[in-house]
Amino acid sequence: MKEKLSIVKIGGNVIEDQEALNAFLKHFSKLEGHKVLVHGGGKRATHIASRLGVESKMIDGRRITDADTLEVITMVYGGLVNKNIVAKLQALHVDAIGLTGADINSILSVKRPVKAIDYGFVGDVKKVNYKSINKLIKANFTPVFCAITHDKNGQLFNTNADTIASELAIGLSKLYTVELYYCFEKNGVLMSVDDDNSVIDYMDSGTYQVLKHDGVFHDGMLPKLENCYHAIEQGVSRVFIGNPTVISNKEQKFTTLFL
């Protein structure tokens, strides 16, 4: 019987609001057993880029990461956001350790190939070094990953935090029974995007295919769900989607995805 491991991904909205972040970290600190945190950086990077005179280029809502933008992301995600979360978790008696994918070569990526759009220094995850990460977990440290990976040739990459969370979950499911949490501003996956009370409680992959075919899910949710079912198909036990309190309070509404 494998031990349980929880992997929790929080989005930009939680990180930008200090009060929301503190509340979330308190919930996270109470989550029992081995755990891993994954965070994005969101608008904080855009804000600091603009103060530095670095233009934030977006195409179809996706950031183009030129060399200057990568510097800002490395500063903001890898430094400012990550190290403040680590310090806050230490104050909550969680023995946190902040990581990029370059640290202990934990997440290896390849530069996204240039097709219609050149995304710049964006990495697509190729390999999760779950054995090295497990050395930290076995030492009772709590890894805190930001959305940066590397190519093992000295190049850092901006990488989607949802993908990092799901790839970590897939990798570590070889050693643990992994439960993956996606925390965001909604209470779960909605049947109707305008109705916050229309949370879907349980959804297996068959139901997902039908609802997807029926056009229930909007553009922002669709890649998230694809990510989740990809993880489930690759061995992740359960995926929970909901607001940040879901990790310690299972009495409220949230969505559970399974095979």
Next chain:
Amino acid sequence: MKEKLSIVKIGGNVIEDQEALNAFLKHFSKLEGHKVLVHGGGKRATHIASRLGVESKMIDGRRITDADTLEVITMVYGGLVNKNIVAKLQALHVDAIGLTGADINSILSVKRPVKAIDYGFVGDVKKVNYKSINKLIKANFTPVFCAITHDKNGQLFNTNADTIASELAIGLSKLYTVELYYCFEKNGVLMSVDDDNSVIDYMDSGTYQVLKHDGVFHDGMLPKLENCYHAIEQGVSRVFIGNPTVISNKEQKFTTLFL
């Protein structure tokens, strides 16, 4: 018989020059046995602070760390500089892991008391958690520390990198025979500050006291040497002072300090 551990501190001049940094990291990668790297951030932080419109306040050559400056330092030291060094070391087959003193609660500080000068968010090292750091070393990871510590109450501190290196050396000398390297732009400790060829080869603590009394050492070198002999008195085996090539090439000039 204890195993050998090398702790290497590099200064701002090496970090600011990409070519010098790459050359140093190549030397560092060839250093055999367990090792730890400590780096400052130097003028890079001042430069980015000025681009962000954050004023760099200095009193007697020492930086005053207000809240905005601490943010810049966390971004630049903890993110930009640290993570790029980690990525470069990974390319050189060193399994590096970037840390602040908050990560795994490795270095605990107290805020420097306000006397004549209020240094702001500057930490004086109180405790090195050498047992936690040793878990990383035993896993064959190479810790890379930037000049940031914390108070275990969620507060990060700007902390002198020379002090971090010597306190790490003292802490880890309980488990290892520690050799401490201070790499900077000179070839060693000079008898005459204007003569680069006047490198002192060997200096025990008795000789140091005499030369110090005679006023041989200038203002910048004196606190460095005090740091070094403090470390030696607390159990560090040897301290080497010289240019960055000293760590892999002992045929050139450099200074060795011992008890």
